[in-house]
Amino acid sequence: SQNLGAGCSGPGMNAGPKSVLLKELEVPRLGHSDVHVKMLAAPINPADINMIQGTYAILAPLPAVAGNEGVGRVLEVGPGVTALRRGDWVIPADAGLGTWRTQAVFPEASLLQVPSDIPLLCAATLSVNPCTAYRMLSDFESLAPGDSVIQNAANSGVGQAVIQIAKATGVRTINVVRDRPDLPKLVERLKALGADHVITEDVLRKPEMKEIFKSIPKPRLALNCVGGKSTTEMLRHLQPKGTMVTYGGMAKQPVTVPVSAFIFRDVRLRGFWMTQWKKDHAHDKESLTSMMDALCQLVRRGQLGAPACTTVPLEDFREALVASMQPFTSSKQVLLL
Template identity: 70%
Template sequence: MQRAAARVLRRARMPPARSLSAPPRAPPRALLYERHGEPPAVVQLKDLEVAELGDSDVHVKMLAAPINPADINMIQGTYPILSPLPAVGGSEGVGEVLEVGRCVTALKPGDWVIPASAGLGDSVIQNAANSGVGQAVIQIAKASGIKTINVVRDRPDLSKLVERLMALGADHVVTEEMLRKPEMKDVFKSIPKPRLALNCVGGKSTTEMLRHLQPKGTMVTYGGMAKQPVMVPVSAFIFQDVRLRGFWVTQWRKDHAQDREMVASMMDALCQLMRRGQLTAPACTEVPLQDYKAALEAAMKPFTSSKQILLL
């Protein structure tokens, strides 16, 4: 009943060699449920559509999986963390690697693997989620199977912004005020608490995001739009052992100037996402060079949702 992911697998012993003249594979099947309830009533055996194999992906056929009490509770909808519906049940099992992407070196077809953890994947929380960086994070995370909690400022057209970010692949969109409300616990019924927070605002927004990080989680600050300091409660350091890091892309480029292969690989991965339609540019407004003053004024307005592009 386990849905396997390449990043949570580790190599196990090889099974006995199999005949090269094996018959064609049968369509994959899984036990799915589209609503919560008593497992015998809501779980159905259905055919699955296998996603196209990406360069860093691994296709795994599950061979056996136990039914644990936690699995039952998740199907019933009573477990603290619930999968987005429709879902494949289960959190443990053993599987066989069927095929690997061209960039995968740690595994090969025929390896037996088990999940390294019983979790449902990672999540990321970020503020200024409607920015160019924020929109890119949503799309890259979506393509990587990572859930996102996206924080934006309240505004008159909030519903339209939420709709636009959800269309990009956002899992949750909340306002800075909502971060402080008890209702946030409902968000974490469907996704795990984030291990990574991305901050480009500062001030209260940053402090509230920190409260939702997992213990030993990391916050990376790459901007300070609010022009306010990053305030961290002492309890976050002592009891959660959070990590605070900074990121400046100019320095990052200097640090990796000699590692051309790594940079080229990263750019290639992003270009592949673009070609597949999984990563698109943010909304933009093309402005002739002579109208630069209007472009500058538009770029400085609050709640700007369109990037100003000067045409030279």
């Protein structure tokens, strides 16, 4: 069968999405510890775009197939493969796998099994955003039911996962979004996911915030994917000794913090990058599996769904790339392979 892959052939990635080409690829021979995978679906994430633009912290040597997330079905395994068999669903264990292709041969160690009884779009979008949300809610502050979290970019893939995971554990969320034409619809959608409060950035400096804090405590955790002024505003609402975790910078502006917040409110600023976490836990398979188990459990219980997705055949990848880069996009582009 034909094997197609979308990626960059080089020499520079700076040309951005226009430099992505669809090509016929050879499927290499199956090695001793290799797994032949039929890819099923793979999303287009902001980090994929940044890698293509050459602005990401890790870049693949060219030529490279793009795409860091997705799900595939095992077609065949090498004789040394122990934990996977034909028919299993697999997702990337790490960034850089190159998921935008119809078939591939991967080393077993580069794959993680996921149950095949969860929805395809959930499996395809599980390894980056829900994992990021899960870790940020777990690793920085020990949150108890009744505690609250504030986050910006609440409509992003991570943001939607944060809302759902927090809701499932009894943690309240204050969700900051940019003002937009269809705001009421977005508010409704995030509340349907379990958001307690959805506000626009300008509300962060208004008395309405006081109303919110009459019914829920000030957040001990703030999750920042924006930067610039609105992040500084969000930080003002953090509890003393609370932590703000930065995992993205959509506004392309730095994080600016008044000195007094450090000294007199003892706020703690950290960063999070799922790729680094996976690197740091490469020899701690246990924490990776227990996280995946917990997330799949939430999926099965209907407490964690896939983000709003638009599915697109691989052949139409170029339109999907353009659509993924539109401002205020509320739907993730997912390539069907």
